[in-house]
Amino acid sequence: xxxxxxxxxxxxxxxxxxxxxxxxxxxxxxxxxxxxxxxxxxxxxxxxxxxxxxxxxxxxxxxxxxxxxxxxxxxxxxxxxxxxxxxxxxxxxxxxxxxxxxxxxxxxxxxxxxxxxxxxxxxxxxxxxxxxxxxxxxxxxxxxxxxxxxxxxxxxxxxxxxxxxxxxxxxxxxxxxxxxxxxxxxxxxxxxxxxxxxxxxxxxxxxxxxxxxxxxxxxxxxxxxxxxxxxxxxxxxxxxxxxxxxxxxxxxxxxxxxxxxxxxxxxxxxxxxxxxxxxxxxxxxxxxxxxxxxxxxxxxxxxxxxxxxxxxxxxxxxxxx
Amino acid sequence: xxxxxxxxxxxxxxxxxxxxxxxxxxxxxxxxxxxxxxxxxxxxxxxxxxxxxxxxxxxxxxxxxxxxxxxxxxxxxxxxxxxxxxxxxxxxxxxxxxxxxxxxxxxxxxxxxxxxxxxxxxxxxxxxxxxxxxxxxxxxxxxxxxxxxxxxxxxxxxxxxxxxxxxxxxxxxxxxxxxxxxxxxxxxxxxxxxxxxxxxxxxxxxxxxxxxxxxxxxxxxx
Numbered sequence: 121x122x123x124x125x126x127x128x129x130x131x132x133x134x135x136x137x138x139x140x141x142x143x144x145x146x147x148x149x150x151x152x153x154x155x156x157x158x159x160x161x162x163x164x165x166x167x168x169x170x171x172x173x174x175x176x177x178x179x180x181x182x183x184x185x186x187x188x189x190x191x192x193x194x195x196x197x198x199x200x201x202x203x204x205x206x207x208x209x210x211x212x213x214x215x216x217x218x219x220x221x222x223x224x225x226x227x228x229x230x231x232x233x234x235x236x237x238x239x240x241x242x243x244x245x246x247x248x249x250x251x252x253x254x255x256x257x258x259x260x261x262x263x264x265x266x267x268x269x270x271x272x273x274x275x276x277x278x279x280x281x282x283x284x285x286x287x288x289x290x291x292x293x294x295x296x297x298x299x300x301x302x303x304x305x306x307x308x309x310x311x312x313x314x315x316x317x318x319x320x321x322x323x324x325x326x327x328x329x330x331x332x333x334x335x336x337x338x339x340x341x342x343x344x345x346x347x348x349x350x351x352x353x354x355x356x357x358x359x360x361x362x363x364x365x366x367x368x369x370x371x372x373x374x375x376x377x378x379x380x381x382x383x384x385x386x387x388x389x390x391x392x393x394x395x396x397x398x399x400x401x402x403x404x405x406x407x408x409x410x411x412x413x414x415x416x417x418x419x420x421x422x423x424x425x426x427x428x429x430x431x432x433x434x435x436x437x438x439x440x441x
Numbered sequence: 442x443x444x445x446x447x448x449x450x451x452x453x454x455x456x457x458x459x460x461x462x463x464x465x466x467x468x469x470x471x472x473x474x475x476x477x478x479x480x481x482x483x484x485x486x487x488x489x490x491x492x493x494x495x496x497x498x499x500x501x502x503x504x505x506x507x508x509x510x511x512x513x514x515x516x517x518x519x520x521x522x523x524x525x526x527x528x529x530x531x532x533x534x535x536x537x538x539x540x541x542x543x544x545x546x547x548x549x550x551x552x553x554x555x556x557x558x559x560x561x562x563x564x565x566x567x568x569x570x571x572x573x574x575x576x577x578x579x580x581x582x583x584x585x586x587x588x589x590x591x592x593x594x595x596x597x598x599x600x601x602x603x604x605x606x607x608x609x610x611x612x613x614x615x616x617x618x619x620x621x622x623x624x625x626x627x628x629x630x631x632x633x634x635x636x637x638x639x640x641x642x643x644x645x646x647x648x649x650x651x652x653x654x655x656x657x658x659x660x661x662x663x
Contacts, residue, residue: 143551346531346543347547349490349492349524350524350543350544351518351519351547352516353516353517
């Protein structure tokens with residue numbers, strides 16, 4: 121009998137009693153979730169705060185992602201549009217185009233005849249009445265000029281424009297990429313801001329979870345003391361609080377995902393309407409699989425770290441005086 | 442089973458609670474610990490349960506020197522020592538069953554074993570029918586019996602009780618002490634702190650008397 125007791129008194133190792141270890145974890149995971157659902161209002165509020173905090177950077181990500189997709193569709197537009205003098209005929213323009221094709225900095229030249237330009241203009245819609253009034257074609261010949269990639273830096277583009285304007289047939293040029301570059305820069309800025317915001321709100325989530333867990337530890341002080349008296353290990357006492365943090369993180373992450381997805385769904389209709397006004401289609405993309413994974417993983421991690429900090433500060437295990 | 446060797450315990454605010462206490466108890470022995478309030482009875486029990494560590498001296502329980510036991514081992518020591526308190530220390534929002542099951546849950550026993558053992562312990566204290574009640578629905582005597590069931594459910598070789606009948610009337614106190622006798626009969630080592638001297642006298646067991654932190658009388662043993 122004494123021998124049996126001596127055996128029982130030994131601390132069970134992880135490998136010796138994997139069943140116990142696994143069971144205790146499983147029990148703790150389920151019991152913790154049950155406890156969270158026992159108090160739906162405070163749990164819901166904590167989860168909502170986490171969800172809203174995480175949905176902001178996630179929404180910014182979706183926004184920049186969609187804008188980038190949209191901008192990607194414009195990459196093929198001409199880098200420089202050279203508008204020729206109104207008197208220049210299509211055949212004269214073709215000669216100019218051939219000459220330009222010989223320039224080393226130019227990769228490709230596309231001729232847009234007056235008729236083509238007019239047809240394109242008509243297709244845009246809304247101008248039929250005006251065009252009827254004018255009778256003659258008011259549009260000049262345009263040469264769409266695509267520079268070589270190496271020559272598309274702002275300085276070289278500037279030089280190219282000057283060179284083009286020196287041509288006798290040239291009227292004026294327009295850079296189509298400048299605003300695109302600006303747009304890209306703005307997107308980069310928004311994306312950096314989203315990251316920064318994400319970092320800040322992530323810290324907020326950490327504090328929210330940490331504080332929630334801290335209050336829970338204080339509320340259950342009596343229970344914790346009694347568990348320590350009957351031989352609960354520090355790990356056993358910490359476990360439910362750490363799992364609570366993980367649950368808060370997971371539920372908060374799911375809430376953020378739901379909020380963003382809902383926003384995308386609600387915005388799809390107005391965006392489609394706007395796109396249709398531009399004779400275009402634009403299906404909004406929501407959070408992809410990878411982005412969803414990142415959101416859930418980071419929210420779980422934040423929950424775990426937040427609760428871990430609280431647990432480390434407020435649960436030191438049985439400590440004899 | 443229990444050995445104190447020149448144990449001192451000093452609290453910074455209260456001064457010396459125990460000074461130079463030495464005694465030894467054998468396996469299966471039952472003893473009372475008496476003395477005036479503040480004589481050091483609770484301190485002595487707290488040292489045994491490792492709620493405190495001695496300032497000086499050795500406390501050995503079950504061959505384990507508590508002075509040098511690392512912190513991580515404390516829970517496993519406590520599983521070997523059942524503790525009973527004057528204020529019962531039950532969880533008010535849990536059923537009697539859950540309260541008694543706590544030491545087994547904490548030790549990671551399989552679910553089916555827990556049910557069997559909790560009912561056996563409740564049967565021993567005569568509360569089998571109240572397993573679903575919450576402690577507040579029970580009388581003081583019943584609550585203390587729940588506390589006792591919780592202390593014995595993991596079948597620890599040592600039971601410590603700190604004024605277990607302090608809040609109970611004489612009849613209930615007698616019942617509780619008779620319960621202790623039964624555990625003594627099956628080989629559990631018991632140390633019970635009490636100032637109910639009439640009960641102590643009526644139950645010829647070894648008695649330690651503390652006075653101002655010193656062990657002034659040991660009625661028997663070695």
